[in-house]
Amino acid sequence: MWQQPTSLFTDHYELTMLQASLRAGTAQRQSVFEVFARRLPEGRRYGVVAGTGRILEGLEHFRFGQEQLEFLERANVVDRQTLDYLADFRFTGDIHGYAEGEIYFPGSPVLIVESTFAEACVLETFILSVLNHDSAIASAASRMCAAAGSRPCVEMGSRRTHEESAVAAARAAVIAGFGSTSNLEAGLRYGVKTIGTAAHAFTLLHDSERAAFEAQVASFGADTTLLVDTYDVEQGVRTAVEVAGPELGAVRLDSGDLVEQARWVRDLLDDLGNEDTRIMVTSDLDEHAIAALQSAPVDAYGVGTALVTGSGAPTASMVYKLVSRQNDDGAWGDVAKAAKGKGSVGGRKFALRRLNERGRATAELVGIGEVPLADANDRLLLRQFVRGGEVLPGWTGAEGVVRATQRHHDSIQEMPGIARRLHRGEPVIPTEYVDEA
């Protein structure tokens, strides 16, 4: 997965803070950092945690090798004492958090890092990069799947985002309910299903549309998907059926008014005897376009740009805040900044989801101190991912993706039905802060 150290996916100031705290003797204070989002993107009803598995995979490669140390020295980023500290760096603390795929709300403590200040500080940027990107994609993807209902969504946005973001986006989309992706690297790394057939260039390469379809069917059989809108859609459908016969798997529409087109293409296919040939649509879809196609005879949605850009919310705006730390005498003190509009709540949190007797979520309870398990239906949300620096099994790789997909599926089932509707509103359940019991 990671073939190089992940340690410099880091803001310069993480290391200058490390230097100053090492010099001041405060670097070794035990600390609690918390990741949370102050709010959801405008109008969204819930968010989806994604990226946790990737953080744990990256944590194992969070080391400062010769190349990194030489750079830090050459660029005069930190002093010798700090370089010596980094040369031996290895995270030795604990990490808890919401399981990947879990739904979150404003104030949900989605990740809690407990270690010395030094160790938690240098992880900040990397942790936020992964969570903010992957959660933004998963949150958008989940809404698209809700709009698509039982019809499968295919992730096809690789070309619209950074080449590595594309892999993470494919992974996040699958966790949030997409059935497959076009991204081959995601298939290699995470074992997710990949699909794809042909683009307009393949038709244009050949001397005619018919020649292109014949070439594709010769290679992949009749049960393939033919792209029929390079020239004229009606002629394209007719040619596709002539070439592939009644076994033609699907036609793909990638332009024009998809609702109207899907209707008459369906009629045409049926008239030609191709009742089992499916229709896939792929032109600039987002969750609203998918919802608008609900009554059209469409069998699958390919989603690109809107998915990989978070459908208007390309980052999840999660922050990583120091909420508690020891003094020199070992006493813990909860801390919080007062900066306007950017305040935080001090203390090491617990979190649970309150469910009613029918198993439906009614509130997100967040608090400090004893966990108030008053109701047997309450579900504890914090899971342990790292113990004493060791990543616990089951959260990473292909196994982690399968588990996260299941978690997301179960969490969505638990939400009030309104969560699956697209109209803008408040978070679907409120976040309630509970005082110490």
Place this chain on the structure above:
Amino acid sequence: MWQQPTSLFTDHYELTMLQASLRAGTAQRQSVFEVFARRLPEGRRYGVVAGTGRILEGLEHFRFGQEQLEFLERANVVDRQTLDYLADFRFTGDIHGYAEGEIYFPGSPVLIVESTFAEACVLETFILSVLNHDSAIASAASRMCAAAGSRPCVEMGSRRTHEESAVAAARAAVIAGFGSTSNLEAGLRYGVKTIGTAAHAFTLLHDSERAAFEAQVASFGADTTLLVDTYDVEQGVRTAVEVAGPELGAVRLDSGDLVEQARWVRDLLDDLGNEDTRIMVTSDLDEHAIAALQSAPVDAYGVGTALVTGSGAPTASMVYKLVSRQNDDGAWGDVAKAAKGKGSVGGRKFALRRLNERGRATAELVGIGEVPLADANDRLLLRQFVRGGEVLPGWTGAEGVVRATQRHHDSIQEMPGIARRLHRGEPVIPTEYVDEA
């Protein structure tokens, strides 16, 4: 830079098209693919090409190794003939394009790939991923720098985007005029300047704001930047000056009404005798917020979220289209699809920027055939990056970034002054298609 093959940053269908064309005997047809954008993001006056250097770096690692081939076989993506072709894959064609940092307009042929269909086809996704991401960031960054005028902009958005996108975003921002970045990996890979001092967590770690400032000054000297808004800004500024004295480098404001705050913090600093202490602001800035701060006594802007998300346009919507290819008899045929709203113009393009007698750009000329160099001021825009598969020197690594930064600077100078204004409008110069002479 690239430690692993880049070949699977690719859509599944690129390889199925390869398979079908190998079987049909059309894979070896010489082809011309062109990258262009049909339009700029809503209201933008120009775009900035970025990512070209990264494409060339990635091209050298575009190989199918054992791990990739085993995956493609295991996942049944392509057949044996195709696997054998990929095992020996190496791009042997030519690539021309706009120099990195160059300004582009709708229809500008920003990259032209000439090779067999097979070779150009498999590069599509990777090329578009890089150009669409990096150009989106550079295009936003250029507007921010225009709004900032002579005040430096610092890229600080790493935590708001995927960890690898963050590195590419830092690189693109510097090309478009940012003076530095917080991203250390970008410093390592591309030699760009990195900066950073401390976050709120550093203040909260210590027993008081004073103790935190003392620790920072003890380690980095008085000429550092102190973050003064963790508790009360006025008290923060007074404490900062008491601790660091008249040599205090800068204070950083990260919340609240920055225009108003910058004014009274400037007055306070001056009253305290710190006329040379600078003010840096960093709270959710975009190009419009920067413009609004024009009259405020601010010395530097730190930009995060808006930069790495392209300030509302996170992807550049460039496409990669087959525009010309040989038939079996070796004759070239220009090709273009007719799909509604997604048409393209066939043929291998030239491109030049028409300049008036004062050296100001007046039009983007794009055409097929002989280059009409009627006017001595015309500037040819297509440069060669790859010849017969060999990447030409000067476009990659730190050298490529320096060169691209200069190119962007020169191209902006050449634009009508209106290009540097933020209000929405048409592209600042028109794209004119020239018929064959």
